[in-house]
Amino acid sequence: MKGLLINYEYCTGCHSCEVACRNERGLQAGEFGIKLTEVGPYRYETDIAAETPYEWTYNPTVTKACNLCTERTAGGKLPACVQACQAWCLYYDDVDKLAAKMDGKTRWALYTTAER
Numbered sequence: 001m002k003g004l005l006i007n008y009e010y011c012t013g014c015h016s017c018e019v020a021c022r023n024e025r026g027l028q029a030g031e032f033g034i035k036l037t038e039v040g041p042y043r044y045e046t047d048i049a050a051e052t053p054y055e056w057t058y059n060p061t062v063t064k065a066c067n068l069c070t071e072r073t074a075g076g077k078l079p080a081c082v083q084a085c086q087a088w089c090l091y092y093d094d095v096d097k098l099a100a101k102m103d104g105k106t107r108w109a110l111y112t113t114a115e116r
């Protein structure tokens with residue numbers, strides 16, 4: 001099974017993944033295969049044992065419109081979002097290989113799509 005791995009620590013919030021996906025899939029305004037959301041900025045009031053008490057994160061979230069670019073990947077290409085990612089925080093591969101990349105030191109999310 002193939003999947004998409006996202007390292008949230010390194011996402012810069014550039015929206016390149018969104019734009020590449022929309023162009024590849026021909027999605028209309030307001031439709032997304034991957035949607036970048038911004039969390040923060042906000043300040044923790046309790047000690048969180050981090051370098052700063054502030055949180056400001058960008059979260060690329062895979063939506064139900066994502067099919068992991070089946071036509072592109074069948075031809076040996078990367079999904080459009082992975083190819084366009086300027087921060088190199090998106091990865092596409094077999095799920096077991098992606099899970100092995102998770103180092104426990106940064107924040108990761110692993111996505112798969114439903115079999116159709």
